[in-house]
Amino acid sequence: MSLSDSFNQSRDWRNGQIGQKVREALQKRGFQASYVMTTQEAREEVLKLTPAGSSVGISGSVTIRELGLVEELKKRGHIVYDHWAPGLTKEENMAVRRNQLTADVFLTGCNAITLDGRLLNTDFTGNRVAAMIFGPRRTIMVAGINKVVPNVEAGLRRIKDVATPLNSHRRQWGKACAVAGHCIECNLPDKSCRVTTIIEMCPDGNQDFYVVLIGEELGY
Template sequence: MNQKITTLIHKLESHNMAGYFVNTPEELLLLIKELIPNGSSVGSGDSVTLEDTGVFEYLRNGDYNFYDKFASDLTKEQKRDIYLRNFTADTFISSANAITIDGAIFNIDGNGSRVAPILYGPKQVIIIIGINKITDDLDSAIKRTRQIAAPLDAKRLGKNTPCTSLGHCIDCKHKERICNDFVLITGQFVKDRIKVIILNENVGY
């Protein structure tokens, strides 16, 4: 663990958030097993990071009540019900678009279903990021999210926004725009409610 990661974890702790560092997805899953008790209810945000690291598969097959919103046959109302249940989950697990070296977590969301439970509701929030999402400051966090993460995510979601063809954000006003909610978290009242796990790999958008 290099000095940059050590500094980030110390900054998170100073903001009443916990920081962890793991080297591999296997270590990540072992840590998640420690942090989430068997029998817990678990909600999640949409995340390429969690998919690619095997977290979703682990939750589906584990001894958890996983609010799985990814089944292809779910109706809009069924998905909305899951979004609302996420607020009462024992644990909400997600990734983030960026995190600054001084311990601020930055996200852009389309409808708020990912960022809202991070802000309030679940007893525990676990955020998993790759080292590629660590930025020097807020300006670079916003730039990274708008110019890298958002266009890739819009393309993955099949949106027809300009960024999907241009490959970068032009601050469009398109009806399918996913850059609607800009949320910066700089601290917590409840100590260690938010736990950030840093994976020593480039993963996710």
């Protein structure tokens, strides 16, 4: 076995240990959860969980796009509500976001997942976190192993110092964190992190909630 193979094997072992621990914690909190090693397995899992003919809302998630799910769902004939679709007017964009709230299936990423199974997310508009809590008939959350954090405090710091600056930079927003590369605890009119949620247990109004954790790094 080469040195590189040995490193990869050890990394996969560690990711698996963490992934299974988080999966069990999520299940204890009422979520339906699974752990897969690769993005290909995750993609297959999500497609299997998406019923034929269902309408699908796509959140603003880099992870979902990295899995190539938008294109595949369209090929399968699903109605897809994707507010990242090019050419939308501001009014059309908001209409798509509202349709996501009542879609049959809502696909989303996650900003941070604690070892004991809490889900942390921050939004600018609020449509993504709203749809996680209530509205869609089924929610499927997909997250890379890089989203796992020890506790809520670490999750909030990850959101401020990793997820929000990277998303602001990706969107070429001149936000303070996009310039600094980390949160400066601003309270400016263009502040990105406006709505933060901590889902302690599977929401009573959205109990068909799946979490697919992947043993690879994906998204921000």
